[in-house]
Amino acid sequence: MEQENHNNNNCTNDKESACISSVLPGWFSEISPLWPGEAHSLKVEKILFQGKSDYQNVMVFQSSTYGKVLVLDGVIQLTERDECAYQEMITHLPLCSIPNPKKVLVIGGGDGGVLREVSRHSSIEQIDICEIDKMVVEVSKQFFPDVAVGYEDPRVNLHIGDGVAFLKAVPAGTYDAVIVDSSDPIGPAQELFEKPFFETVARALRPGGVVSTQAESIWLHMDIIENIVTNCRQIFKGSVNYAWTTVPTYPSGMIGFMLCSTEGLEVDFKNPVNLIENDEIHSKTLPPLKFYNFEIHKASFALPSFAKRVIESKGN
Amino acid sequence: MEQENHNNNNCTNDKESACISSVLPGWFSEISPLWPGEAHSLKVEKILFQGKSDYQNVMVFQSSTYGKVLVLDGVIQLTERDECAYQEMITHLPLCSIPNPKKVLVIGGGDGGVLREVSRHSSIEQIDICEIDKMVVEVSKQFFPDVAVGYEDPRVNLHIGDGVAFLKAVPAGTYDAVIVDSSDPIGPAQELFEKPFFETVARALRPGGVVSTQAESIWLHMDIIENIVTNCRQIFKGSVNYAWTTVPTYPSGMIGFMLCSTEGLEVDFKNPVNLIENDEIHSKTLPPLKFYNFEIHKASFALPSFAKRVIESKGN
Numbered sequence: 001m002e003q004e005n006h007n008n009n010n011c012t013n014d015k016e017s018a019c020i021s022s023v024l025p026g027w028f029s030e031i032s033p034l035w036p037g038e039a040h041s042l043k044v045e046k047i048l049f050q051g052k053s054d055y056q057n058v059m060v061f062q063s064s065t066y067g068k069v070l071v072l073d074g075v076i077q078l079t080e081r082d083e084c085a086y087q088e089m090i091t092h093l094p095l096c097s098i099p100n101p102k103k104v105l106v107i108g109g110g111d112g113g114v115l116r117e118v119s120r121h122s123s124i125e126q127i128d129i130c131e132i133d134k135m136v137v138e139v140s141k142q143f144f145p146d147v148a149v150g151y152e153d154p155r156v157n158l159h160i161g162d163g164v165a166f167l168k169a170v171p172a173g174t175y176d177a178v179i180v181d182s183s184d185p186i187g188p189a190q191e192l193f194e195k196p197f198f199e200t201v202a203r204a205l206r207p208g209g210v211v212s213t214q215a216e217s218i219w220l221h222m223d224i225i226e227n228i229v230t231n232c233r234q235i236f237k238g239s240v241n242y243a244w245t246t247v248p249t250y251p252s253g254m255i256g257f258m259l260c261s262t263e264g265l266e267v268d269f270k271n272p273v274n275l276i277e278n279d280e281i282h283s284k285t286l287p288p289l290k291f292y293n294f295e296i297h298k299a300s301f302a303l304p305s306f307a308k309r310v311i312e313s314k315g316n
Numbered sequence: 317m318e319q320e321n322h323n324n325n326n327c328t329n330d331k332e333s334a335c336i337s338s339v340l341p342g343w344f345s346e347i348s349p350l351w352p353g354e355a356h357s358l359k360v361e362k363i364l365f366q367g368k369s370d371y372q373n374v375m376v377f378q379s380s381t382y383g384k385v386l387v388l389d390g391v392i393q394l395t396e397r398d399e400c401a402y403q404e405m406i407t408h409l410p411l412c413s414i415p416n417p418k419k420v421l422v423i424g425g426g427d428g429g430v431l432r433e434v435s436r437h438s439s440i441e442q443i444d445i446c447e448i449d450k451m452v453v454e455v456s457k458q459f460f461p462d463v464a465v466g467y468e469d470p471r472v473n474l475h476i477g478d479g480v481a482f483l484k485a486v487p488a489g490t491y492d493a494v495i496v497d498s499s500d501p502i503g504p505a506q507e508l509f510e511k512p513f514f515e516t517v518a519r520a521l522r523p524g525g526v527v528s529t530q531a532e533s534i535w536l537h538m539d540i541i542e543n544i545v546t547n548c549r550q551i552f553k554g555s556v557n558y559a560w561t562t563v564p565t566y567p568s569g570m571i572g573f574m575l576c577s578t579e580g581l582e583v584d585f586k587n588p589v590n591l592i593e594n595d596e597i598h599s600k601t602l603p604p605l606k607f608y609n610f611e612i613h614k615a616s617f618a619l620p621s622f623a624k625r626v627i628e629s630k631g632n
Contacts, residue, residue: 027355029357036359036381037358037359037380037381037382038356038357038358038359039343039356039357039359040355040356040357041345041354041355042353042354043352043353063353064352064353065352065353065354066354082535084622085620217564219562219564244562246535246560246562246568246569246620247569248533248535248536248567248568248570250569251564252562252564252569253562253563253564253566253568253570254562254564254569254570289621290620290621290622291621291622292620292621293618293620293621293624295617295618295619296618296619296620298618299614299615299616299617300615300618301611301615302611302614302615302616303611303612304401304562304606304609304612305604305605305606305608306400306606306607308609
């Protein structure tokens with residue numbers, strides 16, 4: 001199999017199209033050093049967009065069975081068929097855990113899907129978003145109208161720029177919730193997995209405020225998760241929890257989230273107090289929730305024993 | 317992409333090796349009409365076994381990052397890295413839902429992994445297994461000793477033969493629990509998804525007995541699941557439930573189970589009464605549980621809204 005060693009290369013080089021043509025012709029194959037030895041492939045009907053922004057390669061293709069697909073640096077960010085799981089869970093897990101959230105900040109999330117979910121909450125008055133790459137915003141508005149619909153909410157303020165710098169400039173205690181919708185810790189999102197970043201998030205939150213961050217898969221990245229948990233336990237003095245959801249087109253078919261709160265009014269993430277399902281506004285302006293509900297919220301914190309042993313041992 | 321149409325073919329033809337060489341060379345790619353337009357691939361270090369039994373193609377390979385892999389008719393049945401999730405959940409969900417299970421029947425499950433999990437329960441006196449394909453048993457004993465270890469329990473009685481015929485010959489009311497560890501409903505397992513089969517299972521169970529069956533993925537096969545749920549609600553007059561677990565190497569990264577009980581003592585599957593974690597025997601003879609615990613048992617019944625709407629509408 002020596003002749004196939006090029007398959008071990010990350011697709012995130014200059015020619016992203018190499019992921020399509022050289023590995024599995026007619027298919028897009030997601031191959032990365034973050035998940036060596038495995039690849040998820042989707043059959044491609046048509047490539048709709050390929051561009052290179054200041055930060056990453058951006059591609060959109062029409063797949064045979066998952067609708068349109070957004071790819072950044074060779075890694076699938078969302079497909080129309082399963083994006084509901086990720087967007088709804090990363091958003092409603094934090095926002096349904098506190099009563100009456102009013103000010104929310106989204107870091108990353110340029111596709112607008114998290115904004116769409118935040119906008120279901122009628123209590124919210126201000127939705128700030130800081131996305132580093134404006135090409136992601138533009139491409140989403142062009143190709144994913146059902147995702148980018150989040151931008152149509154008049155409460156949304158879009159800032160194109162670095163999330164860390166944005167957070168540092170914000171007055172302490174500004175937000176009820178921060179949602180960090182990042183890509184993997186290789187590339188532009190790397191800083192968003194490090195301790196100084198979590199410190200700036202904690203500072204920007206009010207006492208008893210909450211943060212939700214993309215936190216990889218327990219099947220693939222317990223080392224990264226251990227590190228994040230250790231950092232979060234040092235910084236977030238309210239509570240620190242790990243939850244997860246199924247997402248078929250993410251590596252290992254799942255993704256996790258860190259749910260943390262700052263010192264203040266206690267937040268019991270496992271027992272949501274703000275039931276979005278009862279919030280009337282979302283039924284008028286958006287289609288119903290596809291994935292999230294009260295039971296799946298509570299269930300998402302249950303961990304397989306192998307992960308529980310590691311996560312709970314980190315200085316709880 | 318016309319030249320790639322052969323990729324749409326199921327790998328389950330005579331030359332299973334075609335799955336290795338033609339799709340993603342040096343990798344095993346799982347392509348099937350059951351999940352069109354997507355493929356999961358594992359990098360192959362070495363093919364350890366290839367054979368054709370009376371029922372199916374059987375292959376074992378050493379993967380780069382998932383340990384050894386068992387493949388039947390081109391479909392991954394288990395990998396050493398993630399088999400714990402499936403085996404522990406399909407077994408302990410039913411057995412931990414009733415007090416003191418004594419007689420258990422496994423249909424399929426020739427690899428022995430379900431037997432290994434059943435054997436953790438000290439209350440059990442008799443473990444029957446009916447597997448149609450003796451090559452699966454032999455191959456598992458040769459290549460997967462940590463899975464086939466289930467056969468070493470003296471309570472196990474192995475029957476090689478057709479599960480439906482076996483069930484018909486059993487006196488009514490024999491078993492406390494039946495576990496149907498089948499492959500997909502294409503090939504030798506097809507009958508195990510049909511109504512007459514569920515009727516024979518119900519007949520073999522004592523009143524208030526339980527069955528657990530492999531029941532596909534809510535992301536891929538809601539049509540199959542709807543059908544199974546409808547059948548089960550007609551046949552199992554105790555309770556009918558759907559649960560699921562993450563399994564990275566199964567299509568869509570998850571798999572579901574039907575958990576049903578016959579009329580009799582009520583079984584509340586969502587509140588386990590038989591806590592295997594407290595059962596001392598398993599710590600002496602087997603390594604600890606890797607996946608299953610009390611919280612993940614309860615959580616596994618929480619369904620995403622899109623699935624809940626369909627499953628709960630089926631004549632509950």
